[in-house]
Amino acid sequence: MVSPSRQLRGGEEDERRRWAPGSTNSAEKALRVGKGGGGVKGRVSVTSRRATEVRVALPPNDSARSPHWTTTSSGPCAAGGGRAGGRLAAMAESLPPEMLSYILSFLPLSDQKEASLVNRAWYYAAQIALREIDVRYNIPVTAASLSSIKRLSRRHVSCVSLINVDGSSDANSVLQSISYYLGPHLQSLSLGGGSLTEASFVRLIISCPGLQVLDLSGCNSLFMSGKLLDQPETVQQVQKALANLRDLNLSGLRHLADSSFNRLSSCTPKLERLSLARCHITFDPHRSRSAQPGSSAILSFPNILHFLKERASHLVALDLSGTNLTPTALHALGQVVGLHLRELVLRGCRDISTEAVAVLCRQQRDLTSLDLSGCSELADGALLVVSRGLQSLQHLRLEKLQQLTDSGFSSLHWLRELRSLDLAECCRVSGRELAKALEFPRGPPPRLASLRLAYCSLLKDASVISLAQGLGSSLKVLDLSSCMSLTNSSLLAISANLPQLTVLRLAWCKEITDSGLLGLADPGEEKDRGKKLNKNFGDMGFFLPQLPPEPLAPLESPSQETPNKQLTPSLLLLRALQELDLTACSKLTDNSLAKVLKFPRLRQLSLSLILEFSDVGLVAVAQGCPSLEHLALSHCGRLSDGGWARAASFWRRLQHLNLSNCNQLTEQTLATIRQACQQLKVLDVSMSQGISMAAVEHFQAQLPQNLGTQRGLGTYLTIGTIFPGAREGPALPTCPSSVGDSLARIEGPEELLPGAAPWVS
Structure with missing residues (x-):
């Protein structure tokens, strides 16, 4: 594990060095406790595991300008502290666990784990966060996990996902x-894609009396025989265990039938959320009449409709994606008496018509989330009826609607509560009417926090500028990937008007240049473009080719640029950025990337396919973005071992790293990564010709065999499957004949079980 280091900004860096000599890894968070403005301000920092210290800054009163720092030491560094050290240690121990938990809640999960190693009080405070339902432990079903499962029981883990469940003896163990150690405390259990037996499933469920979320997606072996829960005594036991179940995921089950669905659903009297996505549901009314009630062969929509009528008062979310839902069936669903859905997902239901959506909007006015992505029959009329009929809607997804045009957005301003809008791959949307609909004061004050316009090929700069100006106070997520017509003008508008932006995706926006990132507007840019050939060949002839633009002076501040450049807002204004995707923005170079990529909060960054990105930019980015957890640098052919030797030490939080097709890298980079990036979970070095299979195997051999013992709550690496035909030897061929000739991928699950030995997939 990596100590929870977080870079401090401005003068705080000097202050940190002054009161923490010799310490380079610290996590610092400002704290304000209390009600209103009369709370107590403080600051807490956690250092590395070897020299564990707790530093608390408490000003004597709210008007104090400079806090009085006190240092509390524990562990090896606490020795010889005398009475003062003991008094400070007692102070840290006496902090309420609620206060400590609040402080730790600002840190990423990995840092919270490291903070739990400070002392006993911090350990128990961290467990509150680690027991949250959204912290999922992925447990590989192998014999190596047995010892760690017992240790996990002491933490009262509530959310577990089992990987590779089968009918083997190890899986049964x-x-x-x-069941014995974790079952009593489990609230969420995922068995997705597993092949467990019916008896094992029943025993596992009975041992989980507090279960609220159950994921059985893709568990076809459970339903293949059609006899699941066919014994009355078994049904009673399972019904008692699932009495509080709220969320049931049955998506992707090929063998789910009426009888098995009825028996399982009868055990969940408080069910609120149900997913039947991609299940084989029969909508033919003639076939359903001929089938026996509670058929063991098919899953019919009339049977599902009967279930909805029985549970109408409880059910709030339904997912029927990919089920070929018919307009008649959708009409019947909306007419269920007492059914007031809050969330409805109909993704990929291609037969749904605009008329059926209109009926649904009249009958289910309480919907707050609606997904109609991939419903290819829908056009502008569907968006119009949704805008006027579902005025409480907060989340709307309309991906891949090829018939949707700008005309459909004329009534979008009626959606006063809209928080997220997804229009990806709507190829006929230019954004003009969307910008008008969201413009204040015509519509309500903008509340939209997430907007996806990826692959909208008609999107132009004018629309993006209008959207940025209208949504400046609220937008946090903006996806403009593959909008290839966008230029620096869009980027300048984003930088100037969207200060709250946390996610910005500009992949394949190839017209963005260094000037756009740096905020340098060239007044003569349009005039200097010169003549270009067009499709009608009207301007065919001979003319002098344009000279390439002069490169920017390396690593100078924007104020030192050439006088014909006008200063405008740069990407540096987006201080809240946590994710940035600049994949294939091929006109970018080190000149801008090294100056602009200075975001202490940035966690995900993609610079793949930027051919001019070199070691100079790599080191500068490492210094400016020390909190990166996901980094993609594939096809960056100018990166070398020397650059990584200088940059890797800044990225101790790195978990996912893509270095595929970086041909100058060798096994020396692997050694550097192994030493510096000890929190790494996924490493992709496929098609990197300088890294041989022998080097990859040596890298695997050097991995710790029991990270759970060496690093406490450790993370894990696994060696991915090598494609058939992969060659073994000291070096890979210069021009591989197939993908498998130079593929080596090292990967691991998102949050593997602490204490389990590395496993090979």
Whole structure:
């Protein structure tokens, strides 16, 4: 694990060095406790595991300008502290666990784990966060997990996902261990894609009396025989265990039938959310009449409709994506008496018509989330009826609607509560009417926090500028990937008007240049473009080719640029950025990337396919973005071992790293990464010709065999499957004949079980 280091800004860096000599890894968070303005201000920092210290800054009163720092040491660094050290240690121990938990809640999960190693009080405070339902432990079903499952029981883990469940003896042992040690505290259990037996499933469920979320997606072996829960005594036991179940995921089940669905659903009297996505549902009324009630062969929509009528008062979310839902069936669903859905997902239901959506909007006016992506029959009329009929809507997804045009957005301003809008791959949307609909004061004060316009090929700069000006106070997520017509003008508008932006995706926006990132507007840019050939060949002839623009002076501040450049807002204004995607923005170079990419909060960055990105930019980005967890640098052919030797030490939080097709890298980079990036979970070095299979195997051999023992709550690496035909030897061929000739991918699950040995997929 990596100590929770977080770069401090401005003068705080000097202050940190002054009161923490010799310490380079610290996590610092400002704290304000209390009600109103009369709370107590403080600041807490956690250092690395070897020299564990707790630093608390408490000003004597709110008007104090400079806090009085006190340092509390524990562990090896606490020795010889005398009475003062003991008094400070007692102060840290006496902080309420609620206060400590609040402080730690600002840190990423990995840093919270490291903070739990400070002392006993911090350990228990961290467990509150680690027990949250959204912290999922992915447990590989192997014999190596048995010892760690027992240790996890002491943390009262509430959310577990089992990987590679089958009918083997090892799997049965793991399931029994989970039932005994984790079952009493589990609230969420995922068995997605597993092949467990019916008996094992029943034993596992009975041991989880507090279960609220159950994921059985893709567990076809459970329903293949059609006899799941066919014994009355078994049904009673399972019904008692699932009495509080709120969320049931049955998506992707090929063998789910009426009888098995009825028996399982009868055990969940408080069910609120149901997913039947991609299940084989029969909508033919003639076939359903001929089938026996509670058929063991098919899953019919009339049977599902009967279930909806029985549970209408409880059900709030339904997912029927990919089920070929018919307009008649959608009409019947909306007419269920007492059914007031809040969330409805109909993704990929291609037969749905605009008329059916209109009926649904009249009958289900309480919807707050609606997904109609991939419903290819829908056009502008569908968006018009949604805008006028569902005025409480907060989340709307309309991806891949090829018939949707700008005309459909004329009534969008009626959606006063809209928080997120997804229009990706709507190829006929230019954004003009969208900008007008969201413009204040015609519509309500903008509240839109997420907007996806990826692959909208008609989107132009004018629309993006209008959207940025209208949504400046609210927008946090903006996806403009593959909008290839966008230029620096769009980027300048984004930088100037969207200060709250946390996610910005500009992949394949190839017209963005260094000037756009740096905020340098060239007044003569349009005039200097010169003549270009067009499709009608009207301007065919001979003319002098344009000279390439002069490169910007390396690593100078914008104020030192050439006088014909006019200073405008740069990307540096987006201080809240946590994710940035500049994939294939091929006109970018080190000149801008090294100056602009200075975001202490940035966690995800993609610079793949930027051919001019070199070691100079790599080191500068490493210094400016020390909190990166996901980094993609594939096809950056100018990166070398020397650059990584200088940059890797700044990225101790790195978890996912893509270095595919970086041909200058060798096994020396692997050694550097292994030493510096000890929190790494996924490493992709496929098609990197300088890295041989022998080097990859040596890298694997050097990985710790028991990270759970060496690093406490550790993360894990696994060696991915090598494609057939991969060659083994000291070096890979210069021009591989197939993808498998030079593929080596090292990867691991998102949050693997602490204490389990590395496993090979």
